[in-house]
Amino acid sequence: MKKIFVLVxxxxxxxxxxxxQAQIKSSKLENSLLWEVSxxxxxxxxxxxxxxHMICAGDYFLSEKTKKAFDASDKLVLxxxxxxxxxxxxxxxxxxxxxxxxxxxxxxxxxxxxxILKKTANMTVKEVDAFSLMTVMSLISMKxxxxxxxxxxxMSFIESAKKLKIPVDGLETxxxxxxxxxxxxxxxxxxxxLEESDVEETKKLVEDYKQENLEGLYExxxxxxxxxxKAKKYILDERNRKWVEILPEMMKKEGVFVxxxxxxLAGEDGVINLLKKAGYRVKPVMR
Numbered sequence: 001m002k003k004i005f006v007l008v009x010x011x012x013x014x015x016x017x018x019x020x021q022a023q024i025k026s027s028k029l030e031n032s033l034l035w036e037v038s039x040x041x042x043x044x045x046x047x048x049x050x051x052x053h054m055i056c057a058g059d060y061f062l063s064e065k066t067k068k069a070f071d072a073s074d075k076l077v078l079x080x081x082x083x084x085x086x087x088x089x090x091x092x093x094x095x096x097x098x099x100x101x102x103x104x105x106x107x108x109x110x111x112x113x114x115x116i117l118k119k120t121a122n123m124t125v126k127e128v129d130a131f132s133l134m135t136v137m138s139l140i141s142m143k144x145x146x147x148x149x150x151x152x153x154x155m156s157f158i159e160s161a162k163k164l165k166i167p168v169d170g171l172e173t174x175x176x177x178x179x180x181x182x183x184x185x186x187x188x189x190x191x192x193x194l195e196e197s198d199v200e201e202t203k204k205l206v207e208d209y210k211q212e213n214l215e216g217l218y219e220x221x222x223x224x225x226x227x228x229x230k231a232k233k234y235i236l237d238e239r240n241r242k243w244v245e246i247l248p249e250m251m252k253k254e255g256v257f258v259x260x261x262x263x264x265l266a267g268e269d270g271v272i273n274l275l276k277k278a279g280y281r282v283k284p285v286m287r
Contacts, residue, residue: 029266031212032284034066037251039281046251047073048271048282050217050262052209053154056147059206062156065285073257076161077250080177081170083158090174097132101125104133109191116140116194133190134181140194144202157259169250171243171260184227184234196225209262218266237269244274 035048047069081087097104105113114125121143128136142150161168208216222232250256265272275282
């Protein structure tokens with residue numbers, strides 16, 4: 001159960017950021033999960049990598065180009081620094097609800113959630129009563145992959161960073177990320193989204209990921225049934241903008257390997273386009 005708590009945030013994220021800037025419209029992105037960031041005064045290149053957060057062990061892959069970029073980097077930067085004991089403690093604490101779901105939700109919502117849990121996770125709402133709705137959402141997301149041997153990209157990167165003895169940093173905290181999700185979805189909207197949870201849709205996401213199709217991942221992650229305008233604002237656009245304010249200082253003197261959810265990279269307000277607007281050269285690494 002501790003492992004589930006530690007990975008709650010990563011699991012949720014898949015469900016699914018003073019000078020005049022040039023007006024750069026985002027064009028269709030090449031199929032690559034790895035992007036090199038250079039120019040604008042950087043001492044050495046940094047890299048952006050789009051993750052799917054979790055994937056069945058049989059589908060897990062890390063390309064040679066990605067390994068090479070990682071090995072050349074001086075620091076690993078994730079959405080949240082899950083190697084920080086304080087962040088892990090916050091994850092565990094926030095995985096539990098402030099009040100039982102049986103008190104938080106009305107009878108209709110509880111009934112719907114019970115049906116969803118029985119269908120997707122072979123569990124009942126009573127078994128998860130002490131958890132937050134976010135934790136329940138993460139459990140169902142994990143089950144949608146249809147396997148019991150999930151691998152988590154962020155944890156793999158942290159292990160690699162330890163072996164290379166390079167530091168790990170985060171773009172935000174567990175608390176700030178959960179605040180974004182709470183702003184994005186009401187309880188009713190979250191349950192409605194869980195009703196749309198579909199193994200087949202997850203399979204399509206995995207296929208796009210294996211093909212390094214950022215555009216496809218972005219389109220599926222921002223589909224109306226998953227992410228309405230309000231949710232997109234809080235889950236993607238606002239966080240992307242905050243990250244791009246933080247990244248220049250991180251990248252200034254050393255090469256960093258930035259691994260975030262793939263949906264954050266594409267789109268008009270995606271990290272790739274926002275860094276281009278800020279004056280950086282951002283290009284796909286194809287081999």
